[in-house]
Structures are given as structure tokens and as C-alpha cells.
Amino acid sequence: xxxxxxxxxxxxxxxxxxxxxxxxxxxxxxxxxxxxxxxxxxxxxxxxxxxxxxxxxxxxxxxxxxxxxxxxxxxxxxxxxxxxxxxxxxxxxxxxxxxxxxxxxxxxxxxxxxxxxxxxxxxxxxxxxxxxxxxxxxxxxxxxxxxxxxxxxxxxxxxxxxxxxxxxxxxxxxxxxxxxxxxxxxxxxxxxxxxxxxxxxxxxxxxxxxxxxxxxxxxxxxxxxxxxxxxxxxxxxxxxxxxxxxxxxxxxxxxxxxxxxxxxxxxxxxxxxxxxxxxxxxxxxxxxxxxxxxxxxxxxxxxxxxxxxxxxxxxxxxxxxxxxxxxxxxxxxxxxxxxxxxxxxxxxxxxxxxxxxxxxxxxxxxxxxxxxxxxxxxxxxxxxxxxxxxxxxxxxxxxxxxxxxxxxxxxxxxxxxxxxxxxxxxxxxxxxxxxxxx
RNA sequence: GGCCCCUUCGACUAGUGGUUAGGUCACAGCCCUCUCAAGGCUGUUGCACGGGUUCGAAUCCCGUAGGGGCUGCCA
Numbered sequence: 138x139x140x141x142x143x144x145x146x147x148x149x150x151x152x153x154x155x156x157x158x159x160x161x162x163x164x165x166x167x168x169x170x171x172x173x174x175x176x177x178x179x180x181x182x183x184x185x186x187x188x189x190x191x192x193x194x195x196x197x198x199x200x201x202x203x204x205x206x207x208x209x210x211x212x213x214x215x216x217x218x219x220x221x222x223x224x225x226x227x228x229x230x231x232x233x234x235x236x237x238x239x240x241x242x243x244x245x246x247x248x249x250x251x252x253x254x255x256x257x258x259x260x261x262x263x264x265x266x267x268x269x270x271x272x273x274x275x276x277x278x279x280x281x282x283x284x285x286x287x288x289x290x291x292x293x294x295x296x297x298x299x300x301x302x303x304x305x306x307x308x309x310x311x312x313x314x315x316x317x318x319x320x321x322x323x324x325x326x327x328x329x330x331x332x333x334x335x336x337x338x339x340x341x342x343x344x345x346x347x348x349x350x351x352x353x354x355x356x357x358x359x360x361x362x363x364x365x366x367x368x369x370x371x372x373x374x375x376x377x378x379x380x381x382x383x384x385x386x387x388x389x390x391x392x393x394x395x396x397x398x399x400x401x402x403x404x405x406x407x408x409x410x411x412x413x414x415x416x417x418x419x420x421x422x423x424x425x426x427x428x429x430x431x432x433x434x435x436x437x438x439x440x441x442x443x444x445x446x447x448x449x450x451x452x453x454x455x456x457x458x459x460x461x462x463x464x465x466x467x468x469x470x471x472x473x474x475x476x477x478x479x480x481x482x483x484x485x486x487x488x489x490x491x492x493x494x495x496x497x498x499x500x501x502x503x504x505x506x507x508x509x510x511x512x513x514x515x516x517x518x519x520x521x522x523x524x525x526x527x528x529x530x531x532x533x534x535x536x537x538x539x540x541x542x543x544x545x546x547x548x549x550x551x552x553x554x555x556x557x558x559x560x561x562x563x564x565x566x567x568x569x570x571x572x573x574x575x
Numbered sequence: 576g577g578c579c580c581c582u583u584c585g586a587c588u589a590g591u592g593g594u595u596a597g598g599u600c601a602c603a604g605c606c607c608u609c610u611c612a613a614g615g616c617u618g619u620u621g622c623a624c625g626g627g628u629u630c631g632a633a634u635c636c637c638g639u640a641g642g643g644g645c646u647g648c649c650a
Contacts, residue, residue: 147650179650247648264580276577276646284648291650315579315645336580339643343586347643374587377599381588385598404588407643411586414600424613464612474611524609539609551611 140172140305144198144205145295147179148190151351152197152358154410155310155340158375162337163308164203165376165398175302176208178219181289197358201372202391215302220294223301227289230297230327231282239326246285250293250323252277257318262335262400264311269318280319292316296323299332308335308400311407312348335400338379338407345409355412365438365468367426370419379404388421420466431462438468444479453478456561460553477547478562481569485548489540493550494575498541501531505542506571515564521556546570 144160146152167174176198178191195210207213217223234240234250242248252271259267271277282293299307314336324331340349349356361371369391376394377387380403423431435458439446446454457478465474477483508523528538539555546567552558559567 145650149650181650243648245648249648259579267579269579273577278646281648286648288648290648295650310644311580312644313650316650338581341643345586345642377587379587383589385589387587387599406581408588409586411600414587417600420612466612521609528609534609536609543610547610549610553611555609 138305140167140170141175141303142167142172142306142308143175143177143299143302143304145177145179145298146194148187148194150187150190150193152194153349153351154356154358154375155349157197157201157203157358158340158378159309159337160198160203161201161372161375162380162398162403163306164205165395166306166308166400167206168395169398172305173206174203175213175215175304176205176218177298177302178209178221179291179295180219180221181291181294193359196362200358200362200368201375202368203372220289220298223294223298226301227294227297230293230300234282234326237326240282241279243285247281248283249279249281250326252279252319252322253325257321259314259317259321259334261314261317262306262333263403263405264314264336267314269315271318271322292319293323296320296327300324300327300329304332306333306335306400308337311336311339333400335403337403338405340378341407341409343410343412345407349410353410355410355415363469365434365441365471366416366419367422367434369426370422371415373422374415374418378408378410388418388425416466420463423465423468424463428459428462432458435461435468435471438471439475439479442469442472444472444476446479449479453561457558460557460561464553474552477549477552478558481566483548485544486550489544489548489550490575493541493544495541501527501533501538502541502545502571504531506568509559509564509571510568512564515560517556517560520559524556542571545573545575 142163144156144163146156146160164174166172176194178194180191191209198205205211207215208218231240231248239251240248241251252274254272254274256268256270256272259269261267269277280290280292282290284290298304317334317336321331341347342349342353351357355361358371361368372391373388376389376391380398382389382394382397383402423434432455436446436454457475461471461475465471504527505524508527509520512519512523524539524542525535528535531538540550543552543555544550546558546562562570
């Protein structure tokens, strides 16, 4: 039997990194085993089920390159994949429990499942064999499975769906480990075989104090999209939280993770979230990705930041973006880093101006201006040669000589290669910028 | 409080009885360098504690402490 796994998020309008990692681990397992990865939307709480909220889930998963084999938009023969559309199925299972004498109704109309009050042993692929003594009703009250208004509670619909959808392996956050004995009672009462359980460690706040929550920086997948992280880098980082290739590799392509991924290699300890390392990996991926890929992502990031790239020739934009590849960890910094390519009123860093635009450097800048104006061949090599020659003539170290030029041309002391940016900017812009007074 | 899980550098981890306890992020210094990145080199920092078992424990057992999770008519 080929494995069937699932990711079953609730559409809250927010895709948590922890959820994304759960999805990723399930996806990896499906890919490793040739199984099927199902996406199911747990929208029993109709109030917060909005189209946009579901879209956030789709967008987040797709951005991470986690495609589902069955579920919304792609279909499948175990649907529907929204709990809100599965009421008839729940009614049927509810009746079965009712007929089996497992249910009773409270005065207010809520329905509870009568626990058999036995010890349930959860055999978990990650946590091992975990016994739960459910004999005491005061510490383990009977779970409610249906509200007075007829709506369903998570435990019940989750189990019913997993049974109906033929889920063979349930991989989810460890916060569900304590719920699992209850779920096993349901499986038993319904005469169904429980899946293989695999409870994966939680992602904790940076300081390790508590689960990462909505308020914590980096908790939302949307924030990575907005901040312009490399999707491959974030996915790579998520792989490393609770799993490791065990050979000291950090940057590792997903294709190489797939064959190595297995349940018994998953850690048991919760992991604190280190956004710093995530950003580092993002940078690594940007640096080493094909230039076309970087251009596409960088282009997108600039447009998102309001830079009107359409005003420039595609060739120009492309060359400009290429000089930035590998320089930044996160693309939200790109407008500040490369903005000078796309606007003439770029801001001049006051500290840089104070240090480099002085009466001492003025004659050098004039010399540079003159030399560049008369340069026969406008290419990187010629530009480099002439600048180096001038520096020597002035008896100034190259670095000290070039910084004032950089500040004039870009407004900053940090940026892409001087020779390249001069070439790309073009003679006209370069001369105009060098002509400016200070 | 009860139940469950966990415990190697600040963080992520490798390590399953004998290692100078390794790697990565971060941090510091040096080198390289047109700046910034990157790269190279070096360094600081760790087996929670206490008992066992053993010739020998980060590795096995027990206890303690600490952290996390669950304990909803949330998911």
C-alpha cells in the first residue's frame, strides 16, 4: 500500500512556518515513498473561512514549492477537500458511533464520546511507544464531538477525514501527541485501523520560550514572501529544523533531501527558530542560483517595492540586477542597494558624503570625469584600466580613490562592482552624476 | 495541579560505551579585496545536575532540576 499523507490546515488567513514545515515533511515523505500528498482544508469554523484565507495557504505552499497531489484546485477521488462540504460523511459516521452506543448528549445539546477508559498506547514513529492512562474522567474528560448548533469538533472530523481519505501516515506537530489517544479511541470505535503516527517537534520562539506564534517575527510564510527571501533557502532551512542529512551539509537541494528523508531520522527535540540562519541560507541560495532565476525574483521584488522598471530597457535592468546577485540575503534590501540604477535622485548617505566628498577629493573626481568623458571604449576593462591608472597618478590607494566616485554615482559606500556599474549606467548618466556639485 | 514529550556551544545540529566532542549560523581577530558581499585562516563558547552500571560514559539506568506541549463546545 503506497502511503497517503496529508496537510490539514485551518484557513485562518495565516500560514505558520510550523505548519509549512509540517506540510514540507509530509510532502517529503510522499515524494520519498512514491506516496500521495493530500491537502485538506479544515474549515469547520465557517466564520473564518474566507476565500482569501484559503488563498494564503495555496500561495504559501506554492511559494515553497510544495505542490499537493490531491486537494482543492487539483481534485482527486477522495474529495471534497473542504470540511465544510463533507457534512453528509460526518453525519454517517456520527450515526455509526450513535448506533455503537458511544455517544451521549448533554443537556444543552452538545454530544460527547464516551471514553472506554482504557490505557491507550500510541506507537509513534518519532516519539516511540507512549502509553496514556485514560481511566480517570476528571483528568481526561469525554471529548465533545459536536456542538449544540450541530457543528463538528476537530477531533471527530479530523479522524473521519483521515479514515475516509485513506490516510496511512499522520505527521503533525507534537502538540497533537496528547490528542492522539483520543483519536485512537475514535478509530477503535469506528472499527478503523489507525495510521502510523509521527509527531514532529515544535518550532519555538527564538528564545525557546514557547511555541512560535503569530506575533513572532518570521512566524508567517507570507512575511518571507514579502521580505523577498529565496524560497529555496527558506525551504532548505525548514528541512533542517528537526531533520538533518547527518553529513554536515547545510545548503542542500530538495532533490537530495527527498531520498534521505525518513521518519526515524526526525529529531524529538523542539527547535528554536533562528531567523538569522534562515536569512543566511536565503543568501546562499541567491548567490548560487541561475542568473535567470535571480533576475526574475529580483525584478519582482523591485516592482513590489514600487520601482518602475518598465521605463528601462529589459537589457539594462537585467545587467543591473546581475551585478547585485549574491550581495544580499534578502531582496527587500534591493531597492536601497540598487536604487541608483533606476532613479537619478537617489539619496546620498550623509556620512559617506562627509568622508569622501571633500575639497581633497574634488580634483580627483574632476580627473575621473575628464578621463571617462574621453574614454574611447566604454567597457569594463577600459574603465578599470583608466581608473587604476588615475589612482596611481594621484598616488592614492585604489580603494580610497574609488570611494568618492562610488558615492557620487550611487550615493553609498556599498554597492556592486564599480567598473561594472559604471559600464551599465552608461557614459551619459555617469558624467551627469560626476558633474554634480557638492 | 495532572498527564505527555524533551535536555550537546547563544541558535540549528553530528555523535548511539573508548573522539583532541565535529559542522553550520551568530560573534571576534587576521588575510584577500574597488566598497559591500563572498572566500580563506584563527579564536571564544557546549555534553543541565546528582547518583549508579562499566576498566571506561555525551552515549545505558534511576532521580532531580529546567524547558516545551496538552489538559476547550480552538484547530
